[in-house]
Amino acid sequence: MPRPIDPQPSTGRWHAIGLIGFLILVVLYGTVGAHAAYVAGSSVDVRLYWILGGATVLAGAVAVVGRIIGWHNKRVLLLGWPIASLVFTILVGSVDSDATRQLPGTITITFVYIGLTCPRWRSLVLAPLGVVAFVVGTGPHPGGVPPTAVTAALMWVIVAEVPAWLIAKLTQQTELLHQIAQTDALTQLLDRSTLGHQLSLHTGESTIVLIDLDNFKQYNDTHGHAAGDELLVSFADALRWSVRQDDVVFRIGGDEFLLMLLGANHSDAEHVVARLRQRWTEVGGQVGFSAGIAAGEPDPLRAADRNMYAVKRATGAT
Template sequence: MRRAVRQFFLTRPLWLSIPVLMAFSVAASVGALFLLTELMGLGYPPSFRRSLMVATIAPMLVSGPIGGFIVHLLREVDGAHRRVQHLAWHDELTGLLNRRRFTELGQQALERGLQQGEAVTAVLLDVDDFKQVNDRHGHAAGDAVLQTLGHVLTVSLRRSDLSARWGGEEFALVLPGAGREDAAGIVERLRQAVASTPIVAAGQSLRCTVSIGVAPLRPGDSFDALIRRADDAMYRAKTSGKNRVCLAEAA
């Protein structure tokens, strides 16, 4: 009940929230007046009408500005909480999930896949020759590469997919509902999108490529095992010439 009330005042416009607060205040004040009158056996003398007017008008005058301040404060606190939560769960540079949050959500997706017999695929991407970008163009250019890759992932993937900066220049994905062939198609389009996206840093136009490893979920897989197989496939993509997609070996 308390959560529902809080959600109401967080999501409704002020022009609706304030009148609701005022109505509650008036109802409580008038109700208290009638209750006290009955409990004390005072009856309803001529002065009762004046008391009723006071019990109605006073809460309206007070609850409006106070209620507005409280609702504003509640929304400020909620906004601050959401910002802190976002920082705790996301990588600051790319805006993608961080490794810890990705692992939590990825494990949940894996468990659902195993329970429901649904396909799940893990993917690891590594930026090719990233050290050379930093050495030749500076770390600002390296950051621009990572930010651009984060943007490409965000706009290219489905809403149900998970994407994270796994560490350094490595990125990780979990694709719920995507089997071996579907996942291969998704990441191949992603590889092409990365290769064709220009990156502007310090007045220079750069391009980058990625090597990608794809590992479909197998019965009995743990999340760590799934990621390891994707990592092995990514390593084969790197050693096979880079800028390509490699599938994990089938059992």
């Protein structure tokens, strides 16, 4: 059986990528700085070692503490790695620009990471910090900010916003497809594909109401399938009107519906059913319905089904 494929790395994995990328940046700046000093026949500024070592220890500490207290699952904190990288570049460049001058592409990679992990327009917020990192890291610049810094900033925004826009669109389409897959096409209620998950999720804290339209088959045979579909849509609208804001409504069969009343007791469920009967009468419902309520049962679905058919037998409905 093939392994399921995630649409993109998880938040925790993106944090790991950010940490690894930051540590690679530390190694690169240290290596290039040492090589530049060797070529120039000078010694490496000791402050560079302090910055490199401090950044490594701090990044490791943040990663460990974040793992312990759950920061690694917070997507909003992914922006911290690009900020740390840009600030680190500024600090290294201010001490030893030879270590950063040959690696301006690291800033571009940082903005690519922003585009892959953060919501749209975050690159505009960090573009000024990127310009400072570029100017300090490639300095000194006696004439002030070089024109290439502005060009570079525009490029950074583009390389960040293009993937951010694409990911936002893909996420929106994925959510829409997910919603469509779980929605009954006729009534726009949830279908039974998520019923099991919802039941297990709210076990012990919800009351189940199972509803079946009375004599619907006879109505369908007499008036035609189009009229039957219109009746189902009208009943779904009445259900939506009758339930409370947090309740969940399913169409689980041809003329069978299920209400999951969150935090409700038997009396609350009876009140919802009464509201539904009143609403269904007001809109001119052409058939009746039977409802079975189950609250606090070990198997609420089976209990609601049993109670519903007891009502049908008592009223002679089918």
